[in-house]
Amino acid sequence: MRPYRIISVLFIILLIAFDIAYFTRGISFWWAAALLLIYIHLLVLGAIYIQWNFYIKSYNRGDKPKLVALTFDDGPGQETAAILDILKKHEVQAAFFSIGKNAAVQPELVKRWHDEGHVTGNHSYDHGFNFDWQSSRKMAAEIKKTNETIKAITGQVPRLFRPPYGVTNPNLARAVKRLDMASIGWNVRSFDTTAKDPQQLLERILGKLKGGDIILLHDSMPVTREILTELIVLTRQKGFTFARIDQLLDIEAYA
Ligand SMILES: [Zn+2]
Numbered sequence: 389m390r391p392y393r394i395i396s397v398l399f400i401i402l403l404i405a406f407d408i409a410y411f412t413r414g415i416s417f418w419w420a421a422a423l424l425l426i427y428i429h430l431l432v433l434g435a436i437y438i439q440w441n442f443y444i445k446s447y448n449r450g451d452k453p454k455l456v457a458l459t460f461d462d463g464p465g466q467e468t469a470a471i472l473d474i475l476k477k478h479e480v481q482a483a484f485f486s487i488g489k490n491a492a493v494q495p496e497l498v499k500r501w502h503d504e505g506h507v508t509g510n511h512s513y514d515h516g517f518n519f520d521w522q523s524s525r526k527m528a529a530e531i532k533k534t535n536e537t538i539k540a541i542t543g544q545v546p547r548l549f550r551p552p553y554g555v556t557n558p559n560l561a562r563a564v565k566r567l568d569m570a571s572i573g574w575n576v577r578s579f580d581t582t583a584k585d586p587q588q589l590l591e592r593i594l595g596k597l598k599g600g601d602i603i604l605l606h607d608s609m610p611v612t613r614e615i616l617t618e619l620i621v622l623t624r625q626k627g628f629t630f631a632r633i634d635q636l637l638d639i640e641a642y643a
Pocket residue numbers: 461462511515552553
């Protein structure tokens with residue numbers, strides 16, 4: 389049972405206990421308000437932190453002590469070609485969680501990363517702010533549209549789905565289950581989309597590295613391209629080997 393179900397059941401039990409205490413002992417109404425506040429707070433945190441596996445079980449890290457995996461979200465974008473050049477030069481294979489509408493505009497980049505041995509994952513079609521407010525049917529339709537776009541380019545249907553912004557909820561859990569896909573999170577968040585200082589970004593990632601890490605990056609960001617060579621070299625110097633996410637996790641990347 390997922391944590392949100394356990395917490396919901398617990399919340400209902402405590403609410404019943406409150407009702408009894410309220411009518412028999414006259415305890416303060418504020419106990420119920422506090423209970424509700426804690427419950428809502430947990431639901432929100434569970435949605436934000438994909439690592440909690442609160443609504444859906446996601447793959448957030450591997451268990452191979454010498455391997456780490458690079459993942460790039462939101463592409464294909466302005467830095468994808470340069471990032472592919474660097475990966476090729478250093479013989480690193482990664483995963484690209486593609487936004488469907490971007491894949492439709494620059495299919496040649498999707499084809500290129502596929503041909504160069506990288507994995508293609510699904511990262512929704514529009515990546516809109518309203519993605520998580522949709523019904524599970526609409527979410528599934530959007531995810532499926534991306535799968536079809538990618539299949540038309542590479543001939544393969546992705547099985548790996550990374551939720552936009554890493555936000556999950558019960559509807560998303562149902563959509564992913566309906567499509568028989570695997571939810572992919574991360575355990576090393578680079579914050580490259582907001583990074584100002586490349587050196588700081590590099591140190592933030594390297595400082596957190598352990599075996600089995602899934603590193604979240606974006607091939608839309610110039611700063612990511614800037615640090616990538618050093619990130620690869622220094623990660624190897626620390627004794628880690630780069631693996632593709634499907635190899636790190638021992639799962640199938642395609643349906
Ligand atoms: Zn994204």
